Amino acid sequence: MQLRRLAPLVPLLALLAAPACALAAGAFDAEQATRAWLDTIPHEAKLRSDAYYEGGYWLQLVDLVFALLVAWLLLRGGLSARLRNNAERLTRYKPLQSMAYAAQYLILVTLLSLPLNAYEGYWREHAYNMSNQTLADWALDQLKGLFVSILFMAPAVAAVWGAIRRAPKTWWLWGSAIATGFLMIGMVLGPVFIAPLFNDYKPLSDPKVRSEILSLARANQVPATEVYEFDASRQTKRISANVSGFMGTERISLNDNLLKRTSPAEIRAVMGHEIGHYALNHVYKHLLTFTVLTIIGFALARWAMERLIARHGGTWGLRGSGDVAALPVLVAIFAVLGFIGTPITNTVIRTAEFEADLYGLNAAREPDGFAQAAVRLAEYRKMEPAAWEEFLFYDHPSGRTRIRTAMQWKAEHLADQPAGR
Numbered sequence: 031m032q033l034r035r036l037a038p039l040v041p042l043l044a045l046l047a048a049p050a051c052a053l054a055a056g057a058f059d060a061e062q063a064t065r066a067w068l069d070t071i072p073h074e075a076k077l078r079s080d081a082y083y084e085g086g087y088w089l090q091l092v093d094l095v096f097a098l099l100v101a102w103l104l105l106r107g108g109l110s111a112r113l114r115n116n117a118e119r120l121t122r123y124k125p126l127q128s129m130a131y132a133a134q135y136l137i138l139v140t141l142l143s144l145p146l147n148a149y150e151g152y153w154r155e156h157a158y159n160m161s162n163q164t165l166a167d168w169a170l171d172q173l174k175g176l177f178v179s180i181l182f183m184a185p186a187v188a189a190v191w192g193a194i195r196r197a198p199k200t201w202w203l204w205g206s207a208i209a210t211g212f213l214m215i216g217m218v219l220g221p222v223f224i225a226p227l228f229n230d231y232k233p234l235s236d237p238k239v240r241s242e243i244l245s246l247a248r249a250n251q252v253p254a255t256e257v258y259e260f261d262a263s264r265q266t267k268r269i270s271a272n273v274s275g276f277m278g279t280e281r282i283s284l285n286d287n288l289l290k291r292t293s294p295a296e297i298r299a300v301m302g303h304e305i306g307h308y309a310l311n312h313v314y315k316h317l318l319t320f321t322v323l324t325i326i327g328f329a330l331a332r333w334a335m336e337r338l339i340a341r342h343g344g345t346w347g348l349r350g351s352g353d354v355a356a357l358p359v360l361v362a363i364f365a366v367l368g369f370i371g372t373p374i375t376n377t378v379i380r381t382a383e384f385e386a387d388l389y390g391l392n393a394a395r396e397p398d399g400f401a402q403a404a405v406r407l408a409e410y411r412k413m414e415p416a417a418w419e420e421f422l423f424y425d426h427p428s429g430r431t432r433i434r435t436a437m438q439w440k441a442e443h444l445a446d447q448p449a450g451r
């Protein structure tokens with residue numbers, strides 16, 4: 031059965047299930063209430079989202095193998111050296127050569143990855159009934175993505191290779207600073223210039239929802255004067271919301287699927303979570319953590335890159351680490367480090383998400399709205415993973431953890447819930 035057809039039934043079933051269970055127990059039992067919420071998901075839908083999510087584990091491995099294969103193809107086949115020669119014919123100025131190389135590299139890698147990306151981002155999404163996009167729209171988004179990545183990556187590559195040439199011993203430190211700098215620029219520009227390339231953002235139109243959210247924001251010292259809605263339904267059926275921006279461009283955005291498909295209690299619960307990210311300064315904390323991880327990554331990358339180039343540089347037509355044609359080597363090393371580091375980055379993010387969940391429960395006081403939203407997220411996330419799965423693969427608490435947390439909160443705050451909730 032298709033998820034989309036079941037979706038309207040879920041809230042009804044949930045409304046019936048939660049109070050029934052509470053009555054049956056005589057008192058509110060968090061464990062039973064959690065089970066009741068989880069059981070609102072039809073068996074077939076659960077199998078489907080489990081398969082979708084577990085497939086994603088394997089895709090991470092496939093992506094890594096593919097990235098290594100592309101690097102090997104570029105280096106071993108001498109393509110990378112040829113791209114560098116093209117760039118050198120174009121200009122004598124080193125930074126421009128690096129940028130020209132990077133632009134060619136990105137175009138070539140995008141073309142090589144197109145079949146895999148189309149499978150992951152288009153066919154697989156359609157197979158699981160998650161996508162609203164035509165192939166042409168999807169391709170246009172890819173083209174925009176390529177444009178943005180050239181705009182950011184070409185100068186970043188030029189800066190990193192400038193550092194490698196000027197500071198052969200300490201370039202990993204400069205490289206980390208450059209990567210962090212570009213990340214920060216991306217964060218500042220993201221909501222203002224990049225996100226609007228893919229979706230329409232406009233102030234939330236529903237005055238009731240808008241004023242509720244802004245008052246929730248004020249109550250939690252979030253200096254938001256505007257909340258945005260965007261047409262995520264152009265691409266996907268998923269519900270989501272996010273906090274984005276940095277140093278003055280911060281904003282909370284709700285996707286239209288969330289606004290169309292969910293109840294006011296759910297929207298309040300989701301907003302409480304997003305406000306939690308804001309109030310708990312997660313952007314700054316993540317930036318700090320990722321800067322440390324970047325420094326470690328660049329230190330390891332320098333070590334590995336020097337060894338690889340000393341051994342194979344000649345066969346690959348590279349003139350040393352300072353040769354921008356060595357970019358595929360660095361990219362391959364970061365692909366491996368990123369893969370190995372996934373449980374670490376997932377745990378950093380998941381921990382913050384759990385904090386935001388608790389903050390949101392305290393702020394919005396909508397445990398059932400929160401549980402309902404968690405049930406909806408089960409359309410694209412495995413609801414009840416094993417502990418090791420949650421640790422390795424989850425960048426958010428699992429649905430079961432989230433519902434359990436909400437029901438525990440509800441059990442301990444039943445007395446202060448207004449009547450009728």
Ligand SMILES: [Zn+2]
Pocket residue numbers: 303304307383386
């Ligand atoms: Zn979050």
